[in-house]
Amino acid sequence: MVVGEFTQDTDVLVIGGGPGGYAAAFRAAQLGRQVLLVDSRSALGGTCLHDGCIPTKTRLHRAERGHEPGDRGAQAVTTLAGGLAAQARSLGVEVIGGSAHFEDNRNVQITGESVSRVRFKRAIIATGSSAVTEGDAMSPDTLATLDSIPKSAVVLGTGYLALEAAALLRAEGAEVTLATGPDGPLPELPRPLLKPLLRSMKQSGIVLDEHSPETKRDGLVVDARARCAATGSLQLARVGVDTNDAGWIEVDHQQRTSEPRVFAVGDVTGGCLLAGAALTQGRVAAEAICGHPSAYEPAAIPQLVFTDPNVAWCGELQPGDDTCVTSIPWGHSGRAVGMDAATGVTMLHWERNTELVLGVGLCGADACELIETAVLAIELGATLEDLAAVEPAHPTRSELLGEAARAARSGTPNG
Numbered sequence: 001m002v003v004g005e006f007t008q009d010t011d012v013l014v015i016g017g018g019p020g021g022y023a024a025a026f027r028a029a030q031l032g033r034q035v036l037l038v039d040s041r042s043a044l045g046g047t048c049l050h051d052g053c054i055p056t057k058t059r060l061h062r063a064e065r066g067h068e069p070g071d072r073g074a075q076a077v078t079t080l081a082g083g084l085a086a087q088a089r090s091l092g093v094e095v096i097g098g099s100a101h102f103e104d105n106r107n108v109q110i111t112g113e114s115v116s117r118v119r120f121k122r123a124i125i126a127t128g129s130s131a132v133t134e135g136d137a138m139s140p141d142t143l144a145t146l147d148s149i150p151k152s153a154v155v156l157g158t159g160y161l162a163l164e165a166a167a168l169l170r171a172e173g174a175e176v177t178l179a180t181g182p183d184g185p186l187p188e189l190p191r192p193l194l195k196p197l198l199r200s201m202k203q204s205g206i207v208l209d210e211h212s213p214e215t216k217r218d219g220l221v222v223d224a225r226a227r228c229a230a231t232g233s234l235q236l237a238r239v240g241v242d243t244n245d246a247g248w249i250e251v252d253h254q255q256r257t258s259e260p261r262v263f264a265v266g267d268v269t270g271g272c273l274l275a276g277a278a279l280t281q282g283r284v285a286a287e288a289i290c291g292h293p294s295a296y297e298p299a300a301i302p303q304l305v306f307t308d309p310n311v312a313w314c315g316e317l318q319p320g321d322d323t324c325v326t327s328i329p330w331g332h333s334g335r336a337v338g339m340d341a342a343t344g345v346t347m348l349h350w351e352r353n354t355e356l357v358l359g360v361g362l363c364g365a366d367a368c369e370l371i372e373t374a375v376l377a378i379e380l381g382a383t384l385e386d387l388a389a390v391e392p393a394h395p396t397r398s399e400l401l402g403e404a405a406r407a408a409r410s411g412t413p414n415g
């Protein structure tokens with residue numbers, strides 16, 4: 001040991017302070033384990049809180065309502081980070097700043113603070129992902145820090161990050177081209193579900209380029225096409241943690257890696273790259289470490305796009321030979337009509353023989369706030385009969401889920 005080195009022992013070492021990391025740390029502490037969390041920021045929240053979800057969606061919310069960006073996003077980040085820090089203190093979770101490097105399957109070297117080495121019984125990797133950008137393109141992770149809006153911008157990508165970046169830049173006054181290439185936006189979804197969004201994008205002035213991924217790049221370029229696992233400094237080979245060909249850490253249903261003492265959660269494991277998934281995986285890993293039979297086996301992962309209108313879905317929406325799709329326009333809802341939101345759509349995907357609900361898609365105002373009922377329904381194995389029998393809260397847009405189920409059972413495939 002080098003003179004001046006300080007070694008600290010802990011039951012559970014969490015590397016990374018984003019949603020997966022702090023969820024794991026908090027749950028392990030609740031279950032009686034001594035927990036130390038190390039993060040390069042010395043603050044909890046990760047990319048989601050400090051760079052992504054919270055500041056960008058706060059800024060987009062303000063822009064869509066005609067407000068200047070102001071400092072509301074920064075205020076929200078400060079408030080929420082303070083809340084996470086307070087929760088960590090109340091649970092006895094020690095948070096230190098620095099970078100972690102595995103020495104072996106029991107020890108991690110820390111660079112950055114007074115603690116030089118941590119000896120752990122179990123470790124949880126929650127280091128997230130990083131944007132992969134081309135040339136001098138901007139990452140969507142840094143979009144919320146823009147001090148001035150460019151005259152024009154090109155956004156590259158097909159997923160929610162690209163669509164939200166395009167929406168934000170256009171709402172703040174830039175001339176925006178969304179370059180998706182031939183796949184188009186959100187290619188995993190049926191085109192009928194996206195009609196309200198595509199119409200709104202065109203009306204707002206966003207130019208959709210589906211012909212060539214190599215659009216002429218004048219002005220600002222935001223590259224939202226790809227991300228990679230943020231594992232570069234961890235020295236995973238030293239601890240025997242396997243990754244797949246794309247570099248994502250491989251885990252089982254309890255988030256355990258190829259090294260039994262080490263778990264991994266969130267973006268670093270690949271998959272859907274969503275903060276909500278990371279939160280659940282973090283809790284599963286902590287409970288597995290503490291001997292609980294927890295497993296990450298979701299039937300319906302909610303996926304959200306905070307554009308105007310919102311898009312939200314869960315489960316599978318592409319129809320097959322033995323499945324059906326039923327769509328209900330939001331013009332059937334008195335509440336939606338009264339809110340001037342009648343252009344939305346609710347889509348149900350269900351199994352023909354059993355009437356089992358396989359997927360739900362929403363496109364319309366506040367769809368991201370309305371999808372949770374559908375997630376619960378699919379997780380509980382609901383059928384069309386179950387949804388049709390629920391007494392509706394009237395007048396609301398959420399009652400369209402039951403109306404879609406009744407339409408499906410009556411043989412009206414598209415409302």
